[in-house]
Amino acid sequence: MIRVLLADDEAMIRAGVRAVLSASPDIEVVAEAADGREAVDLTLKHRPDVTLLDIRMPRLDGLQAAAELRRTAPDSAVVMLTTFSEDEYITQALSSGVSGFLLKSGDPRELIAGVQAVADGAAFLSPRIAQRVIARLSGGQLSKAATARGRVEELTAREREVLALLGGGLSNAEIAAKLYLVEGTVKAYVSAILSRLSLKNRVQAAILAYEAGLVE
Structure with a gap:
């Protein structure tokens, strides 16, 4: 069962999201929060698998809450669920180490x-958000690609294979099946890749894989 904490300052939105998630038999909403500070406190209390955060909330906004949760509750994946898709918000969210970015629309x-993807260790972006991220990467300078390739060359051949599959959106279990490895070994490879490349999470790793040309 995937345990989820839902944070939004609008009660009607929380009710709607809860109803959608309840339609899946493997998802359970274990707590709700009406602001960012409460979301952090309840995440630390309940330790959900996934914390869903709106961006604009009182006391502590979603981006600030996400950054704090990455430090204090790294085992809980954070997903932004919002109506706002401005590039500034996307950049800040990905920089703070979130595992996903979804639009309420x-x-x-x-x-x-x-929710299922990030709970399984993968990253997930709404298709509309993914298009904007890819467009920004495609418009980047060639020096960025060269820098990314240089960073990736620090990895072993096997680590580059894992990074490429990770960049393709595969979960640890899917990567393990693809490379005929046990899932624990893949998890160790992913941790090593993030550490060696100074990356916060799988989303940043996927972006680097794209910039380095490991993923089309």
């Missing part, structure tokens, strides 16, 4: 798929 199936 998206298909309800995206919400369920996103």
Whole structure:
């Protein structure tokens, strides 16, 4: 069972998101928060698998809450669920180490798929958000690609294989099946990759894999 904490300052939105998540038999909403500070406190108390955060909330906004949770509750994946898709918010969210970015205006199936993906150790971006991220990366300078390739060359051949599959959105279990490894070994590879490349999470690793040309 995937345990989820839901944070949004609008009660009606929380009710709607809870209803969508309840349609999946493997997801349980264990707590709700009406502001960012409460979201942090309840995450530390309940230790959910996934914490869903709105961006604009009182006391502590979602971006600030996400950054704090990455420090204090690293085992709980953080997903931004918001109506705002401005590049500034996307950049800040990814820089803070979130595992996913979803839009409230998206298909309800995206919400369920996103929660399931990040709970399984993968990263997940709403298709509309992914398009914007890819567009920004595609418009980057060639020096960025060269820098990314230089960083990736620090890895072993096997680590580059894992990074490429991670960049393709595969979970640890899927990477393990693809490379005929046990899932624990893949988890160790992912941890080593993040550490050696000074990356906060799988989303940043996926972006680096794209910039380095490991993923089309």
